[in-house]
Amino acid sequence: MSHLSTSDEGADRGERTERHWATAAVMILALMVVVATFAALYHGAMPQSRVETADPRTLHLGGEFIESNLGSALEPDGAVIVRFIGQQYSFTPSCILVPTDTPITFRTTSADVVHGFLIDGTNINLMLVPGYVSSLGARFETPSERLMPCHEFCSVGHEGMWGRIKIIDKAAFSRMAAERRRLSCVD
Amino acid sequence: MIRERIASLRNPWFTASIGITVAIALVAAVVGFVWLPLQHPGERFKGVWDAICSASGLVRNAASSAQIVRADYLTTSVEIEPQMLGGASAESIGRGATLALRCTMCHGARGLSQADTPNLAGQYPVTIYKELVDFKTGARGSAVMAPLVADLSDADMRDLAAYYAYLPRVSVPQPSAGEPPRIVASGAPLRGIAPCGACHGEVDSKASAAWLEGQPAIYLRTQLEAFSTGARHNDIGEQMRNIVRRMTADEIAAASAFYAARQ
């Protein structure tokens, strides 16, 4: 191949343009990281801050995931902790009841394989990995009823693993909590 | 040509690439391990080191200060491992056969019932073992079974499970026994009902789920209704209760009739 000794002015100019482009690209990507970080801080949208373990074999024998302790618990400080488990092929409780205008913490784990959990139309989204406890803070503003599918393949019955969540008025929830210590909307 | 040394501080490619990578990693680490965790809503870390440990993923189980609500009924105490009770020995099956002599009145000489009691021949061993334990502890209530299992040891129950699992099933399932009702074949997804066969063996088997084909219709129906009302509650994590609660009476009847007819 011949290398011609024409002026390289054009090629030099091209390389300059390319460097400018690269600089701009780095700045755009940096901007996106900054916006994402800002969003995490501003919206408090962060993944769970600690890793916790739970043995899927013994969830039903003791600890916070025994069936009588599952559901929504109104804490002394007015917050609500929702404990539930995922298993082939249902969530327990299969209908979760939460109040509006209340800080809510979801605490969940799997009793067998990997499951997923999302609430339609929200940013609430978790993986359930057996052996570990997943947790997430949330809050709801308006009463509604939403679907809560398992979103990770958990074997052949996965298509039937749908739960529901009912968000009800805070006052109604408090009245119910006065009568029962663990609430759900399982009929 | 002199061979250029790459791993040298005088090589700008070397210093720049490593320098930039380290700088990015450091900034990201400070933000990700210190700043963001300290700002985490609903988490109060005791200083920087505490935040770093937590953000790095060290296991830190929450202190169980929360009060745990206990049930006013008994639940199963059996720990299920999917691989448990596999490969029973001939001795175990033999001991099981002897122990099973006391069961023949209701469950038949070869595990095939003449009454409306369940057939046990060919049942999964984990299922038989778990139900025996639950009868013994009272997690599954039965006036008939409770006295019969009262003096069985853990080894006895494993032997019984081995023996019944070893016996041949009622017959080979006939696909011609009619199309399964929709609730059996497909469940009802948005009611949270998976196809029955996903756990009970036609599609896949889940440890401790029972083999249902050929069981008496009245038995199946009674059990489903008991799960539905919560009268029976020895299913781990409410697996069956979750499903049956959302089934209609007609669906319960159809599913029971279908499985009873499959033989």
Next chain:
Amino acid sequence: MWTSRRLVLAHLWFAFGSFGAALPLGEWQMFIRSPLHAWISDPEWYYRSVTAHGTTMAYVFPTLVAMGFGYFVTEHALQRPMVGLRWAWAGLALVAVGTVMAIVPVALGLASVLYTFYPPLIGNPFYYIGVVLVVVGSWVWVALMSINMYRWKRDNPGAPVPFPMFATVAGSYLWAWTAVGAALELLFQIIPVALGWRSTIDAGLARVFFSWTLHAIVYFWLMPAYIAYYTIVPRAIGGRLFSDTMGRIAFILFLVVAMPIGIHHAFEDPQIGSGFKYLHSVFTALVALPTVLTVFTICASVEIAGRLRGGKGVLGWLAALPWRNPIMLGAALSFVMLGFGGAGGLINMSYQLNATVHNTQWITGHFHLIFAGAIVIMYFVIAYDIWPHLTGRALDSFDLMRAQLWTWFLGMIVLTFPWHWVGILGMPRRMAFYDYTDPAIAAQAASVTMSVVGGAILVLSGVLFLVVLARGQTAPRTEPATYRFSVAVRPPRTLPAALNGFGLWLGLMVGLTIVNYGFPIAHSLVTPGTAVPAVKVGERW
């Protein structure tokens, strides 16, 4: 002199044959879970099909394309016979044996665990061993790429390694290191359980290992497409490669930062510390850089062609481009899909934006648009370009090629845009059927039906593609001209050692992987009590 013709042809026919077999499975899945079909009576068949489709399309097909195209580049870029032809055939044989070994248990319904494995679900051991063999076969290719490049460098001291070879070797090293994560998961975690030697498995650790592979594998799929952007497209349309150096830097960036970012697939997982999630998020942003650089370099290379062909004005040169040239057309369509897919990818990698769509149909839409769309359409382009050099026969069904590329593009848009949309609505992935009569999800029915139409167009396009190749196999014999790659505006006469080899970059790649993955893996390994019982699948009755 071209000793690898039959070898490359064998790889590509095997690749495209398996693609042709797995493609209708995808459309079948779309159809039976859509409102157009009654609920499937045995859902396992659906998951069986997903496993077969995923395993073939994610492991077998792109690996064989990368291998075959890599061998082609080796001879034609280095301009000399390839070293290790017998080894290459042995590698292909391993891939073939592995493919059969993996697909048979899948077809029998003994390994419906999906191509992403999902322990503690455990299928038939032969499925996993088959996948390992496919990977091992491809590692033979990695070794041969490396050996051929270093022999050439030894024989041509100081000369710049031709760009196509440099990029191919970068891709092969990327794959070698990428595959290590899944290989560790398979060899030390899954296979011992599948064989019955152990009954428990650490599912959290397995997910960390798999994330190591899962993200960078996308860049491995992408490599042949990017190599084609740089080394085929400018030549084919009468342009010049705008910058050889920037091209090398782009491939080096892929090599270094494609790997240590996989935890962004696990933002919602409980077993990984939030700090590592953030670290991976930041480095994931960095891996977008080589793509943004590539977009500019290729646009500039194409602009040269447009202006040499008489195009004027700021954007007027676009009209002067040879749009009837299938390579121009394919590359342009690929770029459009890369743009949309890339936008979706930037959303997924952004720490918390992912939570809105994580594991919904959005994700399925995203990776089909990027891989099956932007990347696979370039596989077609590569095949069209090199086919006559493999068969020694003309390939001139240009109308058919254009129709094929257009239908692939349209089909992919019609398939994936509704997928993204239902993902935003919250539709979960990988379900054998949905109850569209329920008012809560009735609104998704129309979008799902549209995706079925997109899938049908794609099947049609896939058939067209195979017809074009088959016609090339029966056309009259010709002796094609010497194969050429793009020439750079300023072909390098010498290069800094850093841009002419991989020592520095491999070191950085391994180092960064240790920084980003070392602690999460080591911590999982030493934490007691995180192994959970395996759940075997495929045990009917």
Next chain:
Amino acid sequence: MINSDPATGEVSTQQEAEVNAILRSGARGAVVLAGIATAIVVAIWFAFYLLVFVPRVIPP
């Protein structure tokens, strides 16, 4: 090989001069085209952030 004119394999002095002339104008077309494309991608990202993510955020 599928090639359109001009042939760029054999480099000629005349073509070299043409290429140089094109490059002297600084790849304006590519900057505009790639700039628009990148802007669209970034715009989609911001659109998702502002129109999908943010409306679903309720700070805990």
